[in-house]
Amino acid sequence: MGLITIDESKCKRCGFCARACPVGIIALSEGFPNSGYPTTIEKIEKGCITCGHCVAACPAGVLSHRGMKPEACPPLEAGWRLTPGQVGQLIKGRRSIRNYRPEPLEPQVIDELLDIVRYAPTGMNTQTVSWKVILDEQEVQFLSLAVIEWLRTLEGNQVHGGKGMLKAWELGQDPILRKAPALIIAHGAADHPMTSASAMIALTTLELAALPFGLGTCWAGFLHQAAASSYGVATALGLPQGDRMLGGMMIGYPEFEYARIPTRNPARVTWG
Ligand SMILES: Cc1cc2nc3c(=O)[nH]c(=O)nc-3n(C[C@H](O)[C@H](O)[C@H](O)COP(=O)(O)O)c2cc1C
Structure with a gap:
């Protein structure tokens, strides 16, 4: 079994898995994004850090990593980002x-x-x-x-x-x-x-x-x-x-709650 397996009948060929991989292990089998199915470049597979980005980025939930199945990765709830x-x-x-x-x-x-x-x-x-x-x-x-x-x-x-x-x-x-x-x-x-x-x-x-x-x-x-x-x-x-x-x-557990936000220095920033 390869490092990743996909259900080709459900893969949308969006290429997100290849773009998300931080070590560039995933390539698309033919052409560039939106054309081929994802596959790993075998000779650099050992560089995989098992971060699960390929599994997490797949919108169809059909990419499975040898060390991480999509079923083990819960979908994010709507509104999880909260407001600024x-x-x-x-x-x-x-x-x-x-x-x-x-x-x-x-x-x-x-x-x-x-x-x-x-x-x-x-x-x-x-x-x-x-x-x-x-x-x-x-x-x-x-x-x-x-x-x-x-x-x-x-x-x-x-x-x-x-x-x-x-x-x-x-x-x-x-x-x-x-x-x-x-x-x-x-x-x-x-x-x-x-x-x-x-x-x-x-x-x-x-x-x-x-x-x-x-x-x-x-x-x-x-x-x-x-x-x-x-x-x-x-x-x-x-x-x-x-x-x-x-x-x-x-x-x-705190003995009392703070009622205000104390001041802090402004961010020291230089814009390049
Ligand atoms: C690396 C680090 C070490 C700290 N060590 C102590 C400590 O040993 N005792 C303590 O009372 N506060 C400690 N503090 C808390 C700081 O004094 C506190 O973050 C700072 O005064 C600002 O207050 P705030 O965290 O309420 O914004 C530490 C904070 C940092 C980031």
Whole structure:
């Protein structure tokens, strides 16, 4: 069986599959678009990244990839794009949440959230980001403490705001993970060239995807910095051998809602 199969009796020969393929594996059997049936160029088939664009672009739903059947790819619902106003409110209305209700999160909610986030773009469709979810508030606190202990070992102000965080900790606050009830850590192989950027994108997607669930998030930047610099913190994370933390997000139900959108700098743009 070839990499792709098509039902020729239903193929509209639109050529969208060939145009959508990012690695140019699909050609039309005769002539140019709107004439031939799609077929793969065998000698470059191994360059396929299984992104599924050929299956997803086919308006007739008659192209099947060896690793992806059209039946496994649900059709998009009408109106899925939302309006610029709706998306603008979602993006502008998101805030870093640093005050959480002391309410545990159900694993099912995180499952649902990560099931959405796995569709975020990944370099070359590598999908190499893994997740560690901590739903135990005590365990989150334990990680904050590990960061604080690392900060205590540093001389001077090696970490921006380090002294202030130590002071806040002594006052019973948690400036590291903000007493969040849960934490989501993105991790992956330390040496994979695409994984770091893919993890950042996944976490950014997660921040926005969390909003309709009523959840709030905040980047765990200090934990990330500490995990990269401190063996103690990296060990406390308990990630699989060979993996490192690529980013993390505190998550929970916000204690209060924001009523306004704060101002931000205008976009710095040069028009070429
Ligand atoms: C990479 C990154 C790391 C961050 N780390 C932390 C952190 O460790 N603790 C924290 O309270 N906020 C952290 N933040 C949140 C920023 O302070 C916040 O995005 C910024 O102040 C703007 O506020 P907004 O997210 O509500 O628009 C981080 C944000 C980013 C993008």
